[in-house]
Amino acid sequence: MKRRLIAAAVTLLLVGGAVGSAAADAPSERPAQADAASVQVPAGVTAGVAVFDRQTGAFTEQLNSSATFRSASVVKLLLALDYLWDRGPGYVVPAADRAWLEPMLRSSKDSAADNYWSDNGGSAIITRMVQRLGLRDTAPPPATHPGYWGYTALSARDTVAIYRYLLDSAPAPVRDFVMGNLRKSTRCASDGFDQHFGVAGAFEKPWAVKQGWSGSYEKGTCGPAGTTSATRTASAAPAAAADVDLTRPALHSTGTVGAGDRSIVAVFTLHPVGTSYGKAYTDIGRLTRSLNVPGATRPAGWWYGTWSDHVNVRPNASTGNAAITQLPAGVEVLVGCQARGEEVQVPPYTNDWWAYLPQYGGWISNIYISSPDNKMPDVKDC
Structure with missing residues (x-):
């Protein structure tokens, strides 16, 4: 069941403060491996x-x-x-x-x-x-x-x-x-x-x-x-x-x-x-x-905003195991790939897709990802 109308609204309230205007302006989904340019300072910083x-x-x-x-x-x-x-x-x-x-x-x-x-x-x-x-x-x-x-x-x-x-x-x-x-x-x-x-x-x-x-x-x-x-x-x-x-x-x-x-x-x-x-x-x-850092290797994947407080990062695509850690509220994360797993409900919405976060070595439900659909459109399957 699609959950995005409310999720988008919640994103503006919870993540709009957490990922800034780019969450709404879209570029949070840009590939993580994009080349660096000159210093880009977010608004207000x-x-x-x-x-x-x-x-x-x-x-x-x-x-x-x-x-x-x-x-x-x-x-x-x-x-x-x-x-x-x-x-x-x-x-x-x-x-x-x-x-x-x-x-x-x-x-x-x-x-x-x-x-x-x-x-x-x-x-x-x-x-x-x-x-x-x-x-x-x-x-x-x-x-x-x-x-x-x-x-x-x-x-x-x-x-x-x-x-x-x-x-x-x-x-x-x-x-x-x-x-x-x-x-x-x-x-x-x-x-x-x-x-x-x-x-x-x-x-x-x-x-x-x-x-x-x-x-x-x-x-x-x-x-x-x-x-x-x-x-x-x-x-x-x-x-x-x-x-x-x-x-x-x-x-x-x-x-x-x-x-x-x-x-x-x-x-x-x-x-x-x-x-x-x-x-x-x-x-x-x-x-x-955004910085020019000689010798640096940039991680592969896609950057996406998240919403909600205390989102659990799990060792697999299921809520059955104890969380590895919890994300800072509304933080942007690097997504390496996605896969189907346990269905998660945030009434009245459900989602059985999960995102793998390589920098955490764990998974979060896509229900907490700021994306227009249950499955992220540009992220590869695991």
Whole structure:
């Protein structure tokens, strides 16, 4: 039974905020393997972007690259480097310290950053790293919020400089430790947010990523059904602080892409107040996919919007097994193929087609896909 008249209306309400105008304007169904063009910033988004090709030694993209954003968890790169500084000659990391460093880098665990920040001088950490790396735009959090490490000011070009130090100048054990952990980035962050947006979603591996998010987003639901976390909020921020916006929801994606870490990518974004996580996730994904990133391989498939909250990703085309994870509400997903499976009902509509999501290694019912028919018209059968 067709379900699309209501689904389309629901899409405008639930996904219209989640996938933006393109969900209605159609291009969300464009093939995922389309070639990248110049930077495409979705409506309402403020962005700072830098892409550096290490093979040629030149930037391939720069957009507001010196503009400063609150760093959110991207600053954890500097916390890790500060810890590792002058620990030679062997740069051995004791097991007790690995226990907080590894989850801080892989799954962005905040409590690890809290402890290191409070025990090692707070803002003095940033001052030390600015001097050591010659950063031009980076600054400690505002004096009104000294404990808010995520309010450190950071730019796209300074983020490229941090990665260039890691890859080209840092002692090999430091490089291997930090980059090795970034290559093991977990889809589900420690606080329940799906952190494989931006670079991690736009390109095939090999990549290494350190992501950041900050704002009044709804609770994260990444992981088995029912997993939640505390809401991220920036509402306690001061009204103004040295040109760094501490109010609008932030979502940042940074890292390296391609064999030999050929390209360094830094994408910083701010979104209108009230933007859902799925909408911000979708917008930074579209922006990142538009970039010229030498050495990158783009995943095959088709990008489609979704609707509804807490959509379960299943290990097969059936509701009989426990969910692998849940999608951010209304997020755009890469569909690899589709197949018939268990019939799903969202009264008064039914659908027995399922979409395979290769980046999740699982399936969602097509009833939650923003498409005019039960079967997506351009997606191949599995």
